[in-house]
Amino acid sequence: MISVAVVDAETPGNIGTIARAMKNFGLEELLLVDPPELDPDGEAYGFAGRAREDILPNAREVPFEYLRENYHTVGCTAVTNEDARKHVRYPFKTPRELADSLTDIRADTCLVFGRERVGLTNDELAGLDEVCSIPAAADYPVLNLGQAATVVLYEMRSLTLESTQLPDPDHERATEREIEGLHDQFGSFLEAIDHPEEKRAKAGRLFRRLVGRAHPTDREAVSLRGIFRRAQQRIDRRERD
Template sequence: MTWTSTPTTRPAMSKPAVAIVDAETAGNVGTIARAMKNFGFEELLLVDPPYLGRDSEAYGFAGHAREDILPEARELSFDALVSEFHTVGFTAITNEDATSHTRFPFRTPAELGDSLRDVEAPTALVFGRERVGLTNDELARIDEVGSIPASDDYPVMNLGQSATVALYELRDLAMSETQLPDVERHRADEAEIEQFYEHASEFLDAVDYPAEKQAKTMRMLRRMLGRTHPTGREINTVHGLLRRAETQLPEDD
């Protein structure tokens, strides 16, 4: 398979490309291509790639990315990568302070998501080799360093895993608002939630809850529901629980 090495002209604020440097196995390239497809990334760059023919593991691991991302991948040199793109190199091993700038300062993928929105140059997210990642010499030529927080006991992640986690965290840079799941869409209307608070307050009166504690309890209930963003069905369910409890209360004289 051949790839073009002609630089691509792209508008400012385009989706970040994903670059893999000197991958040892075709399967990991396919895994990363699949993660790109999952999270809206489209441009795959390859520095010194392994064999990636259609009979390789790459196509077996790529899922639907075998139709576009993988066959359209572009091979280029590391020199071309760092000259053409604003580069963000990912590494598991970082420096803890500013005594060495090769692997410090670094940002988590979540932190990078905020900063990369302001970068107008073409951007590439760069992942290194399976065993040793990016070398110090390579990181010294990269613009920013990213790292995924992991256990100190075992911070090193598989190449495919680390790329998948990073691309998931950075998906907002690649997916439009219409493609991103709207987690707030299913939240109950404010009117429904306020009706529940009124019902809960009436319930406290009905069970003779101490009057001096009611305001504090209602405030705690409001804070709790405010954090959970209940759906309409959930609000209806707790309404039903209160109504069922009310039927069990003794009749007033």
């Protein structure tokens, strides 16, 4: 299932536009982080079209951490780092590449959109699994929030419209609990090997991006956690001896 989250939107109308695009392209679950008030007689419902009947009334307000704990998360941003030495907004996928990568994956995925003026912050993106960006003209790559969401959701249509016949996914991604446990174990491992403290956050982001693209299964996540745990235990024994 693909869900949509909008973080700290300033304009109710943009939420209505996103809900309408969701209705157009077969998505149903809308999650709102710190939303403005959505008046049934206001612009959110006015812009939503038929989404005012179900998607908007059923939208749920959740904290940002809820997204990380329950979904494979994809942060959607216009601004990227075109440099492999940076790991907050790089590497990123285009919407079409993202849709292709999710075709054979069984995982609840949430597309996360940020604020109208500044989008998602670096701190927010650092905690998400993948990054998606829309290719646009270099001299003006920033799209309106509603427009950006519509483009991304259009590319997801091959995964969400019932009229499209897709093969059953043959790869089931590990649960978010296992994935977050793997990240925690990796963090403990960095501490055990005395990785420079000032570099641990960057190493953690690099690892999160790698895992986010790899979509490990439960067995793979458990095995990797076990490897890191055994390495940490061996280091601890040697230090005691």
